[in-house]
Amino acid sequence: MKLLFILLFSSISLFAQINFDDYFTAGALRLDIIQAGTASSENIYFHSLKREPYFSGSHHNLIDTLNLGYYCFYVYSLKDNKLIFSKGFSTLSQEWQTTEDAKNHNRALNYSIRFPFPKDSVRLVIKRRNRKNIFRELFSLKINPGNYFIRKETVDTSMVFKIHYSGDYSKKLDVLFIPEGYTENDSTKYHNDCKKFAGFLLGYSPFSEMKNRINIWGINSYSQDSGADIPGKGVYRKTLLNASYYTFDSERYLMVEDYFKLADVAASAPYDQIYILVNSDKYGGGAIYNFYSAVAAQNKKAELVFIHEFGHGLAGLADEYYTSDVSYENYYDLNVEPWEKNITTLVHFEKKWKSLIASSTPIPTPDDSIYYDKLGAFEGGGYVAKGVYRPTYNSIMKSLSANGFNLPSKNAIINVIKYYSE
DSSP states (O other): OHHHHHHHHHHHHHHHTOOHHHHEEEEEEEEEEEEEEOSSOEEEEEEEEEEESOOOSOSSOOSOOSOOSSEEEEEEETTTOOEEEEEEEOOHHHHHTTSSGGGTOOEEEEEEEEEEEESSOEEEEEEEEOTTSOEEEEEEEEEOTTOTTSBOOOOOGGGEEEEEOOSOGGGSEEEEEEEESOOGGGHHHHHHHHHHHHHHHHTSTTTGGGGGGEEEEEEOOOOSSSSOBBGGGTBOOOOSSOOBSSBTTBTTBOBOOOHHHHHHHHTTSOOSEEEEEEOOOSSOEEEETTTEEEEETTSTTHHHHHHHHHHHHHHOOOOOOOOGGGOOSSSSOTTSOOSSTTOBOSTTGGGTTGGGSOTTSOSSOOSOGGGTTSOSOEEEETTEEEEEEESSSOOTTTOTTSOSOOHHHHHHHHHHHHHHHO
16 A cells, blocks of 8 residues: 555656747647547547647646546647547437447537647547546547648637636636626626626635635627527527537537537637526426536526536536436446546445444444435435435525525535636
8 A cells, every 4th residue: 555655756757847838839739530430439530730829727737636537538649659648428319328328329519628828749648537537548649730720710719708717827716707698789788787696706715715716707699699508408509619508418418519519709818617508487407417407597596507517518527426327327337437536436435425424333334314404425426326325415506495505515616616727
């Protein structure tokens, strides 16, 4: 154990010694990919490369130590074969693979990977976790930054405005609000919504304690029509991003499928996280880790949905509920510890929040009111009724009626914010 700790500490120290200026220059390199397959197969295909004006991530924390997401991409310098950048993520394609439709049909969805623009040629590798939580390689590509097929399109940075500004975007967590289904006549409503949701986020723990580590940006980019598509009701709107309810035939799941279009809009601003504010009063939203978050901004529960979804998008938190309409029997291998920080199978509970639990609290924790305000391990979470456990009886990741995030979820969010801002 001692030797393992020394080796792990040495690895982290080596990662921290990477000098940004040795390998990277201004701006970001964006790789557009296509993910295609079925429930049991997946392929990733190259689509295109773009140079963008901003890379807003940390210039110090270049190697991902968070270990979150179903995927991770790795960038290696070809001149010395050194790992110089990595980042975990999840995608809409991975979620589609869990649907019933994926058992019978192939489907393709898109995503964009971004990293600091390299000075010299690199090799990019994408890996995905298998059911044993082991990363396996899916895709590899050598990239020459001098390739004239890397598009260098001009973006309109004048559309970007500050909502909450704490300082240099390379030293902060940068959140970008993008309007969807707001027309130019709705611009005042959009700006008011930006202020409202920024205020709610920065007043909600643990974001309230870390507001000086966060920037929030907006972008003035509008739609022809107001609202969003509601296919189940035969409603279609011509909007900037073509957001739609009924994603994967789930009525409240409000998402954008064309990530390339979303990335094109976002390129005008520095961002680490994208949050899409949808001008709709119909209940809905959605979020995927390091993909984007979305909320129906006019719904009466929008502020709480906004916070819940950002738990997914920012920190990869799992849903802590297991209602019948989203229940799964085999979503997790119960012999493997999930990567999400707020659920456990108890297989390696010591790696989660076990040390934070009072010695008087039994594990698993009974469904008894005397424990409802305690930290424990309550059965049911991550869409699974049996064999998966959540930290508290209730939390914002389980129910909108809950009073905030539980402690393991707060810790996960704090670690992510520090990762971007230290």
